[in-house]
Amino acid sequence: MPKVLISDKMDPKAAEIFRARGVEVDEIIGLSKEELAEIIGKYDGLAVRSSTKLTPKILESATNLKVVGRAGIGVDNIDIPAASAKGVVVMNTPFGNSITTAEHAIAMMFALARQLPEADASTQAGKWEKSKFMGVELTHKTLGLIGAGNIGSIVADRAHGLKMKVIAYDPFLTEERAVELGIEKVTLDELFERSDFLTLHTPLTDQTRGIVSREALAKTKKGVRIINCARGGLIDEEALKDALESGHVAGAALDVFAEEPAKENALFGTPGLISTPHLGASTSEAQVNVAIQVAEQMADFLLDGGVTNALNMPSLTAEEAPKLKPYMALAKKLGSLVGQLAHDAVKGISIEVEGAAAELNQKPITGAVLAGFMGAYSDSVNMVNAPYLAKERGLDVREIRHEREGVYHTLIRVAVMTDEGEKSVAGTLFGEDAPRLVELFGIKIEADLDGDMLYVVNEDAPGFIGRIGTTLGAAGVNIGNFHLGRRDGGGDAVLLLSVDQHVDEPILLEVCNLEGVKTVKTLSF
Ligand SMILES: NC(=O)c1ccc[n+]([C@@H]2O[C@H](COP(=O)([O-])OP(=O)(O)OC[C@H]3O[C@@H](n4cnc5c(N)ncnc54)[C@H](O)[C@@H]3O)[C@@H](O)[C@H]2O)c1
Ligand SMILES: O=C(O)CC[C@@H](O)C(=O)O
Numbered sequence: 001m002p003k004v005l006i007s008d009k010m011d012p013k014a015a016e017i018f019r020a021r022g023v024e025v026d027e028i029i030g031l032s033k034e035e036l037a038e039i040i041g042k043y044d045g046l047a048v049r050s051s052t053k054l055t056p057k058i059l060e061s062a063t064n065l066k067v068v069g070r071a072g073i074g075v076d077n078i079d080i081p082a083a084s085a086k087g088v089v090v091m092n093t094p095f096g097n098s099i100t101t102a103e104h105a106i107a108m109m110f111a112l113a114r115q116l117p118e119a120d121a122s123t124q125a126g127k128w129e130k131s132k133f134m135g136v137e138l139t140h141k142t143l144g145l146i147g148a149g150n151i152g153s154i155v156a157d158r159a160h161g162l163k164m165k166v167i168a169y170d171p172f173l174t175e176e177r178a179v180e181l182g183i184e185k186v187t188l189d190e191l192f193e194r195s196d197f198l199t200l201h202t203p204l205t206d207q208t209r210g211i212v213s214r215e216a217l218a219k220t221k222k223g224v225r226i227i228n229c230a231r232g233g234l235i236d237e238e239a240l241k242d243a244l245e246s247g248h249v250a251g252a253a254l255d256v257f258a259e260e261p262a263k264e265n266a267l268f269g270t271p272g273l274i275s276t277p278h279l280g281a282s283t284s285e286a287q288v289n290v291a292i293q294v295a296e297q298m299a300d301f302l303l304d305g306g307v308t309n310a311l312n313m314p315s316l317t318a319e320e321a322p323k324l325k326p327y328m329a330l331a332k333k334l335g336s337l338v339g340q341l342a343h344d345a346v347k348g349i350s351i352e353v354e355g356a357a358a359e360l361n362q363k364p365i366t367g368a369v370l371a372g373f374m375g376a377y378s379d380s381v382n383m384v385n386a387p388y389l390a391k392e393r394g395l396d397v398r399e400i401r402h403e404r405e406g407v408y409h410t411l412i413r414v415a416v417m418t419d420e421g422e423k424s425v426a427g428t429l430f431g432e433d434a435p436r437l438v439e440l441f442g443i444k445i446e447a448d449l450d451g452d453m454l455y456v457v458n459e460d461a462p463g464f465i466g467r468i469g470t471t472l473g474a475a476g477v478n479i480g481n482f483h484l485g486r487r488d489g490g491g492d493a494v495l496l497l498s499v500d501q502h503v504d505e506p507i508l509l510e511v512c513n514l515e516g517v518k519t520v521k522t523l524s525f
Contacts, residue, residue, distance in 0.1 A: 002302040004045035007052040011291035021299040037061040056082040069298040071290040084312040096289035097281035102154035108253035112225040144195030147202030172377040192219040203379040204231035214239035225251040229280040232257040326433035328368040333449040335372025348396030348417035356410035445485030453523040459516040460493035475507040
């Protein structure tokens with residue numbers, strides 16, 4: 001009988017389901033990391049919320065662990081690469097707490113508009129300060145969403161009921177989906193300039209970290225009110241404190257903090273701040289939903305090998321898996337490349353397989369492309385839910401199969417349709433299993449897509465490679481590999497550099513300022 005440990009406070013339904021399905025379960029809450037490392041070796045499954053940190057060190061001791069289930073959305077507390085390397089499947093429950101979290105954001109918005117916590121404290125202190133707490137109405141105010149995925153779109157729906165005007169910045173949101181949601185799609189700057197209330201609903205990624213920065217706050221309307229029920233690192237907390245103190249920001253309601261548990265924080269005590277201890281998902285309904293889902297999914301996997309909502313594993317049969325594995329690795333890298341490089345709203349994506357790839361089940365290849373593509377925008381996407389999410393968001397997904405064999409024995413081409421037209425990338429397998437990019441936006445280029453990379457488009461003129469090499473060298477960035485491509489007949493050249501470390505913003509700016517540079521972007525695989 002498989003054995004599961006529930007190591008965070010979870011609705012009793014989870015344990016009930018495990019037992020009913022024939023899975024042995026222990027519930028031990030509040031273990032230190034040393035205690036967890038000591039006992040984890042006994043378990044086949046680990047069910048967590050956000051308190052348990054599944055680090056590489058703990059995984060080292062997890063000699064029997066096969067699956068980790070996160071009763072919730074964010075998996076920041078689980079080291080997924082380390083779990084994958086160890087062959088441990090990581091699952092989450094991407095939709096179970098969305099309504100609850102959206103409702104928390106709306107509650108925070110009301111609390112800010114009418115200063116409810118301060119008014120409550122003052123009234124209970126016997127002060128009856130009726131004239132001190134002048135509020136604002138929500139009706140006809142503009143609500144700016146950063147991120148309009150599952151939770152953001154529910155917030156938009158509720159805000160419409162409150163007669164608010166909803167605008168959103170989300171690079172993944174198509175015009176069609178925005179129209180369907182009744183949201184006006186705007187640029188990030190416009191969102192900062194126009195919002196009376198601003199609410200965040202994105203995962204924490206390299207692109208979203210510090211998205212509400214000091215510079216961004218300076219662009220906001222005086223008197224803006226800010227709500228964050230997503231992830232702490234999205235806001236520069238020091239800058240927010242200054243903006244609250246100066247009165248530029250009228251109020252901020254935070255459920256999440258850069259460091260959690262936030263027992264101390266520089267923002268605490270700042271006038272206009274409302275805070276809750278990461279309560280977004282804390283309703284009995286949501287906790288029942290996520291507990292049931294996580295227990296069912298983990299029991300399915302441990303008892304029957306069924307895979308649902310896995311973040312690091314495709315749904316596959318035992319025979320297909322080994323053959324498909326290198327093709328899926330290639331597909332995911334190509335999807336991730338276009339996801340990271342597509343700046344405009346993508347309306348559709350086509351996945352074309354040719355040669356040996358055309359003889360295989362195309363669904364997992366498509367799933368891998370979509371997981372790679374959408375993984376550039378959201379951390380809760382996986383092979384299983386990526387096609388569903390793509391459909392829900394109006395992304396037109398096309399699969400094309402050619403039996404023919406071209407220059408390469410096998411080829412996968414991924415094309416995205418944007419307002420600016422179609423852009424495509426293509427890759428093959430070198431040998432049996434080495435994924436290799438062979439074409440990028442119409443330019444022939446051969447590259448491994450691996451680790452940290454730099455994508456540069458420049459004028460095809462002499463001396464450029466020397467200049468970029470010198471600039472990166474002077475900044476202490478070691479180049480592992482250079483891949484070059486140029487458009488036939490002249491014009492732009494493309495450079496893909498493998499670098500030994502993530503290239504920070506100031507260095508990126510230096511590269512950007514080099515003569516002849518048209519575009520620079522960091523990539524990560
Ligand atoms: N406070 C809580 O207890 C609580 C509960 C549930 C979820 N969350 C967090 O809320 C966040 C949103 O969850 P969700 O289920 O809506 O996720 P989701 O993946 O459905 O939506 C995220 C959206 O963010 C968009 N996005 C990605 N990068 C962006 C960028 N650079 N700029 C603007 N938008 C960008 C994506 O396109 C997507 O539409 C996650 O961070 C999740 O962990 C918090
Ligand atoms: O489990 C919780 O309480 C928080 C969950 C939330 O942050 C999530 O990402 O699902």
